[in-house]
Each structure stands twice: as structure tokens, then as C-alpha cells.
Amino acid sequence: MPEAALPARALRAPASQARGARGEALAGLFLTLPAGISYVLLLLLPTIAAVLLAFTDYELGAPDVRWIGIENFRELVDDRGFVISLRNTIVYVGIVAPASIAGALVLALLIEATTRGKALFRAVFFLPVVSLPVGMATAWQYLLHPTIGPVNAFLRDVGVAGPAWLTSSDTVLLSLAFIGIWEAIGFNLVLFLAGLTAIPRELHQAAEVDGVRSAWERFRLVTWPLLGPTTLFVVTITMIRSVRVFDSVAVLTQGGPNRASEVLLYTMYTEGFTFFRLGYSAAITLVFLVIVLGLMLLQTKVLDRRVHYG
Amino acid sequence: MAGIAISNVCKSFGSFEALRGVSLEVQPGEFVALVGPSGCGKTTLMRIVAGIERQDAGRISIGGRDVGQLRAADRDVAMVFQSYALYPHLTVAQNIAVPLVMRRLDNLQRLPLLGRWWPGSRAARQAIHEDAAKAAAALGLGSMLDRRPAQLSGGQRQRVALARAIVRHPKAFLMDEPLSNLDAALRVQTRREIVDIHRRAGATTLYVTHDQAEALTMADRVAVMLAGEILQVDTPDRVYSDPQDLRVAGFIGSPRINTLPAEARGDGAVEVAGVPVGLGTPDCGPLTLAIRPEDLRPDPGGRLEAVAEHVEFLGESLLLHGRLPQTGTAVTLRLPPGSQMPSGSFRLGFAAERALLFDAAGRRATLRLAVHAHA
Numbered sequence: 297m298p299e300a301a302l303p304a305r306a307l308r309a310p311a312s313q314a315r316g317a318r319g320e321a322l323a324g325l326f327l328t329l330p331a332g333i334s335y336v337l338l339l340l341l342p343t344i345a346a347v348l349l350a351f352t353d354y355e356l357g358a359p360d361v362r363w364i365g366i367e368n369f370r371e372l373v374d375d376r377g378f379v380i381s382l383r384n385t386i387v388y389v390g391i392v393a394p395a396s397i398a399g400a401l402v403l404a405l406l407i408e409a410t411t412r413g414k415a416l417f418r419a420v421f422f423l424p425v426v427s428l429p430v431g432m433a434t435a436w437q438y439l440l441h442p443t444i445g446p447v448n449a450f451l452r453d454v455g456v457a458g459p460a461w462l463t464s465s466d467t468v469l470l471s472l473a474f475i476g477i478w479e480a481i482g483f484n485l486v487l488f489l490a491g492l493t494a495i496p497r498e499l500h501q502a503a504e505v506d507g508v509r510s511a512w513e514r515f516r517l518v519t520w521p522l523l524g525p526t527t528l529f530v531v532t533i534t535m536i537r538s539v540r541v542f543d544s545v546a547v548l549t550q551g552g553p554n555r556a557s558e559v560l561l562y563t564m565y566t567e568g569f570t571f572f573r574l575g576y577s578a579a580i581t582l583v584f585l586v587i588v589l590g591l592m593l594l595q596t597k598v599l600d601r602r603v604h605y606g
Numbered sequence: 607m608a609g610i611a612i613s614n615v616c617k618s619f620g621s622f623e624a625l626r627g628v629s630l631e632v633q634p635g636e637f638v639a640l641v642g643p644s645g646c647g648k649t650t651l652m653r654i655v656a657g658i659e660r661q662d663a664g665r666i667s668i669g670g671r672d673v674g675q676l677r678a679a680d681r682d683v684a685m686v687f688q689s690y691a692l693y694p695h696l697t698v699a700q701n702i703a704v705p706l707v708m709r710r711l712d713n714l715q716r717l718p719l720l721g722r723w724w725p726g727s728r729a730a731r732q733a734i735h736e737d738a739a740k741a742a743a744a745l746g747l748g749s750m751l752d753r754r755p756a757q758l759s760g761g762q763r764q765r766v767a768l769a770r771a772i773v774r775h776p777k778a779f780l781m782d783e784p785l786s787n788l789d790a791a792l793r794v795q796t797r798r799e800i801v802d803i804h805r806r807a808g809a810t811t812l813y814v815t816h817d818q819a820e821a822l823t824m825a826d827r828v829a830v831m832l833a834g835e836i837l838q839v840d841t842p843d844r845v846y847s848d849p850q851d852l853r854v855a856g857f858i859g860s861p862r863i864n865t866l867p868a869e870a871r872g873d874g875a876v877e878v879a880g881v882p883v884g885l886g887t888p889d890c891g892p893l894t895l896a897i898r899p900e901d902l903r904p905d906p907g908g909r910l911e912a913v914a915e916h917v918e919f920l921g922e923s924l925l926l927h928g929r930l931p932q933t934g935t936a937v938t939l940r941l942p943p944g945s946q947m948p949s950g951s952f953r954l955g956f957a958a959e960r961a962l963l964f965d966a967a968g969r970r971a972t973l974r975l976a977v978h979a980h981a
Contacts, residue, residue, distance in 0.1 A: 507708030
């Protein structure tokens with residue numbers, strides 16, 4: 297192994313400083329090899345393969361592969377199923393991200409203001425995060441069942457006819473979004489609580505002495521700006537996590553009824569592993585990748601500039 | 607300007623009594639330093655005056671008005687925190703302007719974005735900006751208005767905190783160890799600046815510190831606080847030379863005052879280690895004789911015997927550390943540089959009129975100079 301010999305020799309004979317520095321750089325490179333190799337094998341190559349696959353008509357078990365350029369993407373644009381799926385995903389993220397972020401922030405402020413039971417509230421809201429998504433989805437299936445579910449039983453008791461939450465195309469996406477909020481809110485809550493404890497108490501006291509009278513004014517002057525870095529992180533992670541919605545859809549609705557709950561990753565999954573159109577599925581993956589990268593870029597470039605790390 | 611009156615304030619945290627009936631009066635325009643070791647309750651007392659914390663019992667009035675029911679925002683005092691407590695996301699100018707924005711603009715004018723165009727908002731904001739710039743200029747921050755706290759040095763942050771306090775001409779200034787995060791040279795300089803600000807503004811100031819040098823050099827009067835009680839409030843000179851409590855004598859002064867265990871005989875003559883030292887007192891029983899290091903000197907005619915141990919050179923003076931052989935009590939003498947240093951055993955003399963006597967409870971005891979003998 298010639299690479300292995302290099303840093304050892306460099307260490308043994310640091311003849312000149314330039315050579316020594318080069319030897320050190322090589323040693324550094326060498327030491328990153330395990331991480332580098334696993335990155336290339338497990339992340340970079342599969343990603344490149346998926347990107348390349350997106351420009352072919354490869355189907356699982358097909359004898360030959362043809363390079364078809366952007367044909368897959370042209371098909372995507374005309375594919376009503378994909379357009380619905382993309383729209384559903386955007387609606388889902390549009391509901392889950394703001395609601396779970398705002399909800400978590402309000403809950404965190406309330407919990408922070410209480411003097412007793414902080415740990416209890418934190419644990420209660422964090423439970424969904426540590427529970428198994430598929431198991432929880434089954435529990436929701438029972439809760440939201442149109443005839444035997446407790447939710448509709450309660451609605452019947454107060455004289456309202458509950459909808460078929462997960463089986464009507466009018467409510468299915470809303471129901472899934474609600475489950476998504478329930479899952480995400482605990483995670484965001486814990487992040488916000490950590491951010492709140494990092495704000496020096498003296499700043500709130502200084503604000504009071506400076507003439508801040510209302511909780512809202514204190515929030516605006518101190519809490520919100522100092523939560524900036526936390527909020528940026530929460531926004532990024534929540535959007536990416538909710539673009540990735542899959543478990544609840546796969547378990548509860550399989551994209552139905554009539555594609556009303558079809559989301560991006562579920563479409564990718566059915567195209568790839570039900571219809572075995574791996575090339576087409578890879579094209580959807582690429583769209584997903586672009587969306588996620590776009591979100592990350594937007595957040596680091598645009599929002600980062602407006603967040604002050606005190 | 608308004609005075610501050612604190613009467614019989616008590617405060618406990620759980621079973622810990624932080625303040626045990628503290629009373630203190632700060633006259634309008636006066637600079638009072640509250641000095642004491644860490645954990646003596648001085649910061650708690652200041653926070654109670656500011657309205658950040660509530661007392662369990664007792665009264666606080668500012669400008670003759672009971673502020674017990676008033677929130678911090680309504681007490682019209684400014685506070686400088688030990689950590690400066692600057693808003694990290696605001697510029698220097700915005701930081702200084704916060705107290706004015708909160709007081710001069712109403713809720714609608716303070717609205718984000720929209721508030722800027724509310725009637726009267728523009729003129730008010732312009733005036734606030736000018737006042738903030740004036741306060742900044744007074745503290746030499748004129749060129750730093752657009753910087754953020756993270757871009758400033760410790761001393762500059764300190765000035766921003768001071769500017770934020772002076773900008774709105776409050777009824778009183780409360781300063782909580784404002785210099786303790788600065789290095790030694792900057793501390794001396796800022797000490798002067800705070801005194802200057804006080805002179806110029808004539809503002810009532812309550813200044814908390816654990817550093818007796820700060821308290822003695824800056825304040826009109828010093829309040830010495832120990833274990834939740836104020837033991838003495840007096841001018842710096844009298845706190846030093848005329849302490850009313852042994853703990854005050856021990857806390858003020860560096861090096862520490864010498865304390866010699868003593869005994870008053872039936873006829874009132876004071877003895878140290880069985881030797882009469884030429885002092886008398888009306889009471890009898892165990893006493894403590896306290897003498898400042900600069901009031902002790904080697905004296906061939908002195909009555910006490912001491913053994914020299916080692917010498918410290920301080921530049922402007924020498925410290926001679928020794929011990930009384932009979933009792934093992936340590937003594938420190940401050941001598942002019944170049945003094946003849948005794949080695950081994952020597953006789954110890956002191957200025958009798960400068961000696962302080964304290965009774966067994968640590969309270970000051972009456973001292974009578976015995977005419978028939980000299981020390």
C-alpha cells in the first residue's frame with residue numbers, strides 16, 4: 297500500500313518545512329480515509345447512480361438500459377399523478393411546518409413560564425418523537441376510524457356527524473397533516489426549550505428595568521431575537537422532515553383515496569418498488585433532492601444573514 | 607433626583623435568610639456603595655430596589671414614594687448589570703435607545719414596520735436617536751454607534767451599559783458590580799469615569815461591590831454588609847478609622863487589621879497575653895484589641911513582645927509579619943520602606959489613641975487612655 301508508506305516517511309524525515317507540511321497534509325488525508333471511503337461508497341456513489349438512473353429507462357429485470365435524456369422529466373410534467381403528489385406534499389409541508397413550529401414555540405414559552413411540572417410537560421410532548429411511527433399510525437387509525445373511533449364517537453355525542461377522516465378525499469390530507477404536527481411538535485418543543493434556557497435571565501431583567509411592561513414586548517425585544525439561531529434550525533429541520541413524509545401515508549392510506557394523500561416519497565416508492573420503473577422513480581428522487589437542497593440553500597443563505605448569533 | 611429609603615427589608619430563599627431586616631437611606635444625589643463579601647445579600651438588596659425581586663417584608667421608597675406595588679418598569683431607576691446585559695442583536699445606538707423607545711413611544715408606534723409610519727412616530731424616533739447619540743458621545747462611543755456588542759471590548763460594552771443607564775435621566779442609578787469583569791487598569795479608569803458621571807449628573811447612585819477599594823474611593827458613604835445585615839453606614843474615612851463592629855474592622859482595610867485577644871481586668875486595665883498595654887475600658891471581661899498594620903511599630907519601650915517571621919516589599923511600604931510568642935497571634939506591621947527590620951524577637955509598640963477595642967460580641971467598646979503608663 298503506497299499511501300500507507302507516505303505519511304510514515306514524512307513523519308520520520310521532516311527534511312524541510314515544506315516537505316513536512318506536505319507530509320502532514322498527506323497524513324491528514326490518510327486519516328480521513330475511513331470516513332472518506334464510507335462517504336463515497338454509501339452516499340456519493342448511490343447519489344450519482346440515482347442521478348444517472350434518472351436519465352435512463354431502466355426497469356428492474358429489464359435486459360437493457362437506454363439513455364433517454366430528460367424524457368423522464370418530460371413525462372413527470374405531464375403525469376397527473378406526480379403533479380397531484382407534488383401539490384399534496386407542498387400542502388402538507390405548508391400546514392405541518394408552520395403549525396408545528398408556531399405550536400412548539402407557544403408551548404415552549406408556556407412550559408418555560410410554569411414553575412412546576414416542567415419535566416412532566418416536556419416528557420409528555422416528547423413522547424411522540426420516541427415512539428415508533430408505524431405503531432403510532434395504527435393507533436391513529438383506530439382513533440380516527442369513522443365508526444368505532446373515539447374521535448367520531450365524541451363528535452356524535454355532541455351532535456356532529458364526524459367525517460371519515462382517513463378515507464374521504466376531503467379530509468385525508470388534513471388528518472395526515474394533523475398526525476404530522478403531533479409528531480413534529482414535541483421535537484421542536486424540546487429544541488425551543490433548549491434555546492430558551494440559553495437566553496440569559498439578566499437580559500429579561502434588564503428589559504424590565506428598561507421599561508418593558510408586557511410579555512409581548514419582552515418577547516419582541518429579547519426572546520424572539522435571541523431564539524433566532526434555534527428558530528433557523530427548527531425551520532430547516534421541520535421542513536426537511538415534513539417533505540420526507542412517508543410512514544403515515546404508507547401505513548394509513550397508501551396514497552388514497554383517489555390519490556388525495558399521494559405524496560412525493562410515496563409516489564417514488566410505488567413507481568420504483570411496485571411498478572419497478574427505477575429510472576422514473578430516480579427522476580422523482582431527483583426532484584425531491586432538488587427541493588431539499590433548495591430549502592437548505594434558502595435557509596443558510598437568506599435567513600442566516602438575518603439571524604444574529606449573540 | 608430622588609432619594610432611596612430602604613427600611614427593614616427581609617428576604618429568604620427557602621431556609622436561607624439572604625436579608626435580615628436591612629435599612630439604608632440614600633440621600634438625593636448621594637453616591638452610596640454597598641460593600642460586602644460574596645453572598646452577603648448586597649445584590650439581592652439591589653435587585654429588590656430595582657423591582658426585579660420582591661422582598662418578604664419591609665418597605666422600599668424612591669423619591670418619598672412607596673414602590674412596593676410598582677413593577678421594575680414603573681420605578682424609573684436604571685440598572686447596570688455585572689454581565690452588562692446588552693441586547694446582542696441590537697447595535698450600540700439601538701441598545702442605548704431601548705429605554706427611550708419603551709418610554710416615549712406608545713404601543714402602536716412601536717409596532718414592527720408599521721409603527722415607523724404612525725403619526726408622530728418619526729419625530730419621536732428622531733429625538734430618541736439624537737438623545738442616544740448624545741449619551742454615547744458622552745461615554746466616548748460616538749464612532750461605534752453601528753457596531754454590535756459582540757464587536758466591542760469588555761470596557762466598551764461596559765460603557766454601552768452605562769450609556770443605556772444615563773440616557774433617560776432616571777430617578778436613581780443602581781450598579782451591580784459593574785467593574786468586576788474588567789481588567790485592573792481599565793477598572794481604575796472606569797472607576798473615575800463613573801464618579802465623573804455621578805458628579806456631572808448629580809444622580810442618586812447605589813453601587814454594589816465586593817471590592818473595598820472601589821467602595822472607599824468612589825462613594826460618599828459606604829454601607830458595609832455582612833451575612834444579610836448592614837453593619838455600618840458611614841463615610842469611607844470613618845468606616846476605615848472608626849468601625850463600630852469587629853467584622854467591619856476586619857473586612858475593610860488591606861492588609862487585614864490586627865486582632866489581638868485581650869482581657870479587661872477588674873480595674874478596667876486592658877491586658878494582652880497577661881501584659882497591661884496601657885489602655886483602659888469601663889467594662890471587664892474578654893475583649894479584642896484591633897490595630898491597623900500602619901499603627902504598629904517596633905518600639906524598644908513597647909510592652910508586648912513579638913517575633914519577626916518574614917517581610918513583604920510592596921514598593922511604597924514594607925509589611926513585617928510576626929507573631930506574639932505567648933499566644934501565637936499573627937501580627938502585621940506596615941512600615942516605611944528602608945526601615946530597620948528587626949530580626950528575631952522585638953518589642954512592639956502602637957499608637958494608643960488609634961487602637962480599637964471590641965467586646966466579646968464584636969461591638970465597639972469604649973476606650974480610655976490610661977494616663978499612668980505608656981504602651
